[in-house]
Amino acid sequence: MSIQFHISDFFSKLFPEVDATNHDIVKQKLKEFYKPFNVNIEIQGDKIHVEFTDDLKDTKSNDFYKATDFCTKKRYQEAIPIFIKLIEENPTDSEVHRNLAQAYEESGDYETAINHIIDALKWNPSNPWALILMGNIYIRYYNDVNSAMTYFDQVMETDPNNYVALNNIGGTFLQLGKLTLAERFLSKAYKANPKFSHITLGLGLVNFEKGEFRTAFDFAIDTFKNEEHVGSPVYQKSLQLALESAKSLVKQQVGKETLVDYIQEIENLTGKEVRIEEDSTIATAAKVEFAENYGRDFHLVKTNPKYPNTDHLIAHELTHLRLAEDARKEGVNKLFIGKDSKIEQFKKSIQSSLNKLEKRRIPQTSIEKYSHDLFHGILGQVFNTPIDLFIEDYLFNHFPELRYVQFISLYQLNVEAHKAVNDPKIIELSPPDILTKSKIFNMVSARHFESLFGLKMEKTYTIKPFELEQVDAFWEEFNEYRNDKKPGEEYELIQHWGEDLELDTYFKLEEEKSYKSTNSPSSKSPEDVLEEIENDPFQQDGLDDEESEELKKFKEQHSGKDINMAVAMYMVGALDYFKNMSKEKIKEIAFEIAMLGRTGINPQKKGYKLNLIPNTSFSGYNLLAYYYVSWAIAMPEVLPDLQIPFDKEFELARQISGI
Template structure:
């Protein structure tokens, strides 16, 4: 087939990139466009025309064999590929790519001398065959240990194909092996200009930095190599090892106290309260902060277990906890996480089968009580900490780059503990499966963040179900939405949301610290909670006020909420035949749910006093208002639900 183009304005219309191009640029562009796989057309420019001769007959007869050869090579069937290639070369010896692929096959089979001969043939037919040039450089660098000759081929490969980031990375590695670190760094950076996600270049930069004892840079580049590795190949595993090696060296050599001492001083100045930090291997968790007011002390205390790796990170983590508390306190938005005996009873009801199973194996009641308390406390700790922890780790990663090696080692160690907690057969044998599932979901959120921050994926090691993965993913996406412009106290919203989605919201109370008349007397507060469990007598709770303002603003935007009206009609019909006590029972249950916050967009709320039905958030709100309007009308104004218009309309519709 022969194609002729006049070099005129029309050519520049169909090839706009050729406008203002010289003759050589036109030649190269046309040849590149009409090249099909290994089949390069003959291009000539003469008398104001460019002529392209494409040998369609050869393409038709040889293309299938060529593609078959590529497929065989990809499967590692080099002997079969070699037979076909030799036949193709006999038929069409001028095809440079046939010789180049044969050279690759021979190199893979270990015959480097014959591979060189084949590649020379490839270059004799096309001296700009960039892949053949690069392979020659690789063979001389890796197998012949002749870097001088290798560099000659690499330099030509760059001339032949300036966008070849792989060649540049190979050159960088070759220079690194020759201890030419500055030259190696230059080529590695040139590689990243072409492809900033090429993991090999990042790994080479890590090796160069390590050789110069720049451990922080070595650690950073190793992480980049991990993040950009598409599969867990040799490079990935080498980068992971490099990250751990450099992190361990940094944490071993650096005085970690220097990292947190400045932050501690900052918080002491802002809060006006001394902070004491020391090791305590008797605490149940890796680290904890004891807020001064909660313990009736004049100073905050941060404790950590000395047996954990990179404890400086644990200390910083607890200091950020304290920082968040201080931020929320300034806005009167701090929340207190507590659990009453009723909360514990609610939990016990959900795990009765597991308790009975344990009783069949163990007769000692104190052991059973310890088991219940441990599981209850552990689950509540996760419920409270997980949403806050992801904000803390995000803050530390962004604001304290020098802490990252400590953070990396510490979080990885904590994840290994978390994996064991939900996969160890001894634990699975006695722990309630529902608790294991919820624990796993929380831990998956931490694993997702670790993958985002450090590139290492531990998610599948938790052996999650599809449902657990989906819920953890939804949690993490919600966190991402909040983190962009986190405001003081917003982490408590996630505690409530995630607890509701996991069915854990009846196991604890999250109350505004502003409700404490005396912040160090929780017993007084609990007594008050028993007397006024729904907070109807409280005058002003800044946290609930902010939540209510958000809700009311939404209601104002949508005007009369017809969905609420129709659900109220349904509620009026439901309560029509019920006596006052039953309506009041439903009202109190709905109010208890209301104390945890009701999401209008959520589905699958369960109200035990209204059997065999799952409620959407809007249905709950409608039933909530109607039950109180019917049973306790004098208190409706305290609910904070501006549904008076909807209720009047619903009553008219239900008459």
């Protein structure tokens, strides 16, 4: 065993009684201290080399671990006598001295602790934990920075790559608000290991206290990427730091000028004005209404005031416009069209979940709204998830000044997305198949958020192997397009992912040019549109080719039989609507229609309303169909008295419905 000293202020603190300029006295005093062990001492320049000629013990006994366990449990008075006994048996172990010193320090006996730390350093002057403990005692209890620095500097001198020790020193100064010294040691630690999460967090906190919010934010992001344990204090502290840094920058209007420039850029690109307004009625955080789709000469971006990070939401919707315009210039832009004619098929697929709601006595109108919202909600994810990945990439890569509000906004959206598929109440009542598909979309978004900012929100999901497999497949496909996406390729992901999740039956993607040429509002008068709806009450024009052919054959088979096909089809819808409803409830609706019809129901009139079937507008034929069907189910014996001439239509509707 050998020990190295340098003749310095540090050496003088360990051996204050020794005149370091007199080499003979130095040798004499050191031999006296290390007695009864035999040592050879050599001094060359400012270096002192102590060589032990005896074999010294360097193993820890069971008593040592027993004592350290007492310290872990804060039972210091039980640990101290064990450490003292161990030192009496073998005084050469620096770590035993250091642990004894720490036990005294934790007990409040700082002077005794200092004495034992000095003994620890006499046996190992490079012991980093003894050096840090001594520095901490001088700072925390004596406010003696100069003395503390003697020991802290020794850490950097003897082991400049000991990033853990350097980080601990920096953390001590940070806690005391001594930012310059904290940054000095943390920077040294960062140089030794830039991926140690405690170090990047410490530097982030230093910069936040200095008002350097951009740098603080960047170090917080580094910490996310470096820290694997999502629930750890370091991870949670870095999340708080990132949010607070970003909020401080947003409060300073960072990114506002960039957003204004982007609005002007999109106006120049599309040749149309962009207007922005708040709308608390929209179901999402924000939405864009394309001028072309609404017959306006301006685009309208709506933001929901529930979501405060409007700069990001506006930029996001503007990028929807950019992607569509890029695709339009290449003639490959497509429109996403949900097949509302398929909503009854969708409801059948989730019938078991709807039955749960009925058993809870949830009103039928609320169940209908729930089905409608669920149908359009999952279609919204089919359309938005792939496109949003490309949008957030574009914003992140092109507008660094918007990253701060982007981070806050995406964090909030991901938190809500996680809650939507993990809340026990939601899980209990939601259709499992739809919940799984929604979760897969949410997890892909969470993984993308991590790829941008390092925040590991995907790890907060409870996931099944087959769900993870699908997420991995989607992620792999996205990355195939990610770095060299061509205009309109986002629609390929929409189609592929919809097919993979067996949701493609509920939507279609149509070429914008061909769709608008056949559905242009300018080519049809309002009367034409109303007549079209009357003739095609269940949007049969939106059926796929196979379904259209089946419908064509059906109409041919029943033509010439004096049947009003519109009424028959309306009755199909009525039968499905009333299918799981109690007769008492159906009877209430029948009476309401009867009351409404006291003055007559005009088959050609539009806009009839029923209180018991809210949010629905009926044409005359549609209302007559519901009138007939409600009485046929609830009170068939009274039906002849109504004198509604739709018996053939009703029989045909029953054949179609299989009821």
